[in-house]
Amino acid sequence: MTRSGGRPLLLVVAPVMLSACGGAGSDGPTIRPVEILVRYSRFEPALITVRRGEVVTVTLRNDDPIDHEWIVGGEAVHEAHRNGSETEHETRPTEVSIPALSTKQTTVTFSEAGTLSFICHLPGHEAYGMVGRVDIVE
Numbered sequence: 001m002t003r004s005g006g007r008p009l010l011l012v013v014a015p016v017m018l019s020a021c022g023g024a025g026s027d028g029p030t031i032r033p034v035e036i037l038v039r040y041s042r043f044e045p046a047l048i049t050v051r052r053g054e055v056v057t058v059t060l061r062n063d064d065p066i067d068h069e070w071i072v073g074g075e076a077v078h079e080a081h082r083n084g085s086e087t088e089h090e091t092r093p094t095e096v097s098i099p100a101l102s103t104k105q106t107t108v109t110f111s112e113a114g115t116l117s118f119i120c121h122l123p124g125h126e127a128y129g130m131v132g133r134v135d136i137v138e
């Protein structure tokens with residue numbers, strides 16, 4: 001009696017697993033590679049567009065002989081960094097220090113549609129024009 005009771009259970013489980021696999025394959029997050037070059041204290045490109053929820057791998061290449069940083073977020077984030085004292089950013093994927101003549105990579109998923117800025121907050125760099133924009137679309 002125990003064995004015959006086990007067989008129908010397997011038949012019920014199998015279709016559920018199949019549909020779960022199908023869902024992951026078609027609805028999984030897409031990965032968008034983005035490359036931003038830093039040259040002459042400018043971000044190139046200064047505008048990137050991503051989709052909400054996709055995994056964005058950002059490669060940041062600093063061709064300048066001086067250090068820069070890439071901080072992405074809303075106005076509150078940037079206001080904090082304008083008055084901030086952190087000199088190195090290594091712990092948050094949205095805050096990356098890019099030493100002179102180096103390349104860094106970070107992975108960010110933007111969960112809300114809208115517009116954010118990316119700015120280098122080293123002294124004088126924002127005023128010089130190290131500002132860019134991320135448009136997050138549905």
Ligand SMILES: [Cu+2]
Pocket residue numbers: 041067068069120121122125130
């Ligand atoms: Cu800079």
